[in-house]
Amino acid sequence: MTTRRNFIAGAAAAAPATLAAPAIAQSTIRWRMQTYAGPALAEHVIKPHIEMFNKIAGDRMQIELFFADQLVPTGELFRAMQRGTIDAVQSDDDSMASPTEVTVFGGYFPFALRYSLDVPVLFNQYGLKEIWEEEYAKVGVKHISAGSWDPCHFATKEPINSLADLQGKRIFTFPTAGRFLSRFGVVPVTLPWEDVEVALQTGELDGIAWSGITEDYTVGWADVTNYFLTNNISGAWIGHFFANMERWNELPDDLKTLFQVCADASHYYRQWWYWGGEAALRVNGDKLKLTTIPAEEWAQVEAEAKKFWDEIAAESEVKARVVAKIREYNEVMEKAGPPYRYS
Template sequence: MERRKFLKTAATGGAAAALAAPLAAPAIAQEAPTIRWRLTSGFPRSLDTIYGAAETFADHVKAMSGGKIEIQVFPAGEIVPTPQAAEAVATNTVEMAHTCSYYYWGKDPTFALGTAVPFGLNARLMNGWLYQGGGNDMLNAFYAKQNLYGIAGGNTGVQMGGWWRKEITSAEDLKGVKMRIAGIAGKVMEKLGVVPQQIPGGDIYPSLERGTIDAAEWIGPYDDQKLGFNKVAPYYYYPGFWEGGPTIHFFINLDKWNELPEDYKAIMINAGAYANTDMMARYDTLNPGALKSLIAGGAKLKPFPQDVLEAAFAASHEVYDEISASNADFKQIWDSMKAYRGEGYLWYQVAEYSFDTFQIRNRTKG
């Protein structure tokens, strides 16, 4: 009897004590630091698809961290201009940037391989090489020398060949053309007689309008229509062989990255993967309607002549051989990418190409 009374009293008292005491917070919540970072974009806010990937990333990071990580996104030029974004991250002026690696190829040509090089990889092959072919590890070994850590954070797919004030009927017509073209592609086009110009996206339209340049490439129909290039240059060429699958990166100051807890690193890597997929999906959804609208508005859609493609292909590989002869980082990464390209297109030739070609031929049949 006394034993039963004791057990009942103890149980009641224990329950009361448990209710009275505050519940202990989970260990992860107690230990998780609060992070407040700034991110400078390489793009203006008006380009909602490519700029928006940084906001998508920030939203997912905040949600997955329970609000412990907040990243404030700033458009190009608000903190630093696009050409200085990577340096600003490396020196910890800002913790992060969302930009194209190839903008900094003048510092080291290896930067170009992080985004795209002429006749490189398409978007699917680029993702395959990055995630499964060792690409991320090789690029980050290079970025570490710049005090940066890179996470893939977007892809536009194959870009267009840009807007031209005059028709291009052969490779001969390229000589003397002043063209806005980014990255190592400018060096390739220079071999064909083009005079490359590095101009930020927001300055392309007035440069074309004034005749300061004769041609300009940006991305593709959706963004090009927003920027109004069709109003000042009538000829719209394809494909943009210099950007078959350009990757945009989130760059993080390496010291800041190394300080992060492992779960925070995983959150950022996964948010980057989502932004990477989402950007490509958005362009695939928005470009068809924009292209139809541009053509309806008078844009003259033209394929590059075959001799332009052949000449550019040869010039591209001359450039890569020249750089590889004196740059071990470039050679290692380019050799890996080139091998992956060869194997990837062997497979694409069997199934993807056959399927896509049939579907394209029959797309209007029901």
């Protein structure tokens, strides 16, 4: 298994994620940015849009992109950005160990979201955008943009057909998702992203609950697991673009706008890439066999999630505000009926 130390040393010796760029003037603003994603996934979730930024910005500004754990471990991304070691980050709050009141909602907050469109609506019409901006400004980080990513499903080596099958399974997942899933006997495991595939091969892991089926195929996890559980604990991942506040404030307004436009274009790409991929690979994928926990049994997990919301809301005033927004939104969706929600 590649160690993080050797991986970083190798990355330092090699060129970073090289992006096509024009000749660079000495006055060019240079940023270093790290994503949560490994190389194969980054080809979809960020690299094209950083290339777009660099092409348009030209010799005024260039962003050097690094992949998961290439400069610092993902769990240290926030601190590195706050210190200015890294200028910008693409991640969820949970993975990068953000010390904010909203961290628990990043990544997969269980059953808060049914579809990918839920994320931009919550942020832009239900006030989450303002809450995130306030919380990150307190710790010297600019929250630039939030978007929806893929749903959270299990991909495992052994079939999952009931809640009992989850007992004792060692699963690579996000901190909050792991905290919730431990109620059903799951043993959450934290590893560097690049070590996951080998850990599945050696038996260190029994499976993952880190993504939907599109990522399982894209990054190679479908090659080392056998089954895909169609039940999910969240219909979309909440991911963000962030920047060191001082570096952000130094940018001229047009470059700030350009960065925001490119970030939003990245979110839009993922919205349709995941939506189409999730369906197509369930139907046409030839690597993972689909399994399903019966709806009446899975309802126990959904009911437990509402108790989990109450526990999180009791932890602070800010968390209570976010949970209230999530409840309000889901109530509206339920009352609206199909296609917003199906019973």
